[in-house]
Amino acid sequence: MIRKARPGDLETLQAIEVLAGEAFRAVGLDAIADDDPPNLNDLRGYAVAGRAWVATDSVDSPIAYILVDEIDQGAHIAQVTVHPQRSRQGIGKALIEEVERWARSCGLQALTLTTFSEVPWNAPYYARLGFTELPEPQWTEDLHRIVEMEASQGLGAWPRVVMRRNVTAGE
Ligand SMILES: CC(C)(COP(=O)(O)OP(=O)(O)OC[C@H]1O[C@@H](n2cnc3c(N)ncnc32)[C@H](O)[C@@H]1OP(=O)(O)O)[C@@H](O)C(=O)NCCC(=O)NCCS
Numbered sequence: 001m002i003r004k005a006r007p008g009d010l011e012t013l014q015a016i017e018v019l020a021g022e023a024f025r026a027v028g029l030d031a032i033a034d035d036d037p038p039n040l041n042d043l044r045g046y047a048v049a050g051r052a053w054v055a056t057d058s059v060d061s062p063i064a065y066i067l068v069d070e071i072d073q074g075a076h077i078a079q080v081t082v083h084p085q086r087s088r089q090g091i092g093k094a095l096i097e098e099v100e101r102w103a104r105s106c107g108l109q110a111l112t113l114t115t116f117s118e119v120p121w122n123a124p125y126y127a128r129l130g131f132t133e134l135p136e137p138q139w140t141e142d143l144h145r146i147v148e149m150e151a152s153q154g155l156g157a158w159p160r161v162v163m164r165r166n167v168t169a170g171e
Helices: 007-027 030-034 040-049 091-105 123-128 141-152
Strands: 002-004 052-056 062-071 074-082 110-116 160-166
Touching (some): 002 091, 007 030, 007 040, 007 052, 007 062, 007 074, 040 052, 040 062, 052 091, 062 091, 062 141, 074 091, 074 141, 110 123, 110 141, 123 160, 141 160
Antiparallel strands (some): 002 052, 052 062, 062 074, 110 160
């Protein structure tokens, strides 16, 4: 089931982030694996704003989550993470589809995100979901700000891309 995140979920989301981060060691991105998870204040901000969703197991405990910022009349996916024991079951895709439904209901026109271009479960995964790379000349001021902020956090040490997918008209 997918539902909005609640304050009681937030520590579980941090734990999921730490576990999922371990996968980056296999591609030499140990520094990403070692990164702290989003802090509780930031997570609470997304939850209070109604821009954090969780996928839950049979006892309503989160097994994955997605965080969204509203920028440029679009929904920017700041984070999407699935518990490694639940990966490759379509949960990431379902969370992104839930965000698209929400974006459509808000009249937003696009989904955007930034990601590592060469990590198999990052840019190639989003490409399979219909996202395409947005070349730098097409970045908005907000996207530039996000890329610069991420670079200042050390993410720019590996190739990254901005990707975009249109919000479709829906059913
Ligand atoms: C990226 C992520 C959210 C995908 O979620 P998911 O629920 O596993 O993905 P889905 O089930 O919707 O799609 C599965 C597809 O993802 C890709 N994928 C997922 N894990 C992968 C891995 N370890 N290696 C290669 N591709 C992978 C494949 O394309 C896979 O399709 P396949 O199983 O047919 O090969 C999840 O792998 C994750 O949390 N990763 C760690 C955190 C992260 O990188 N977040 C994104 C930051 S931009």
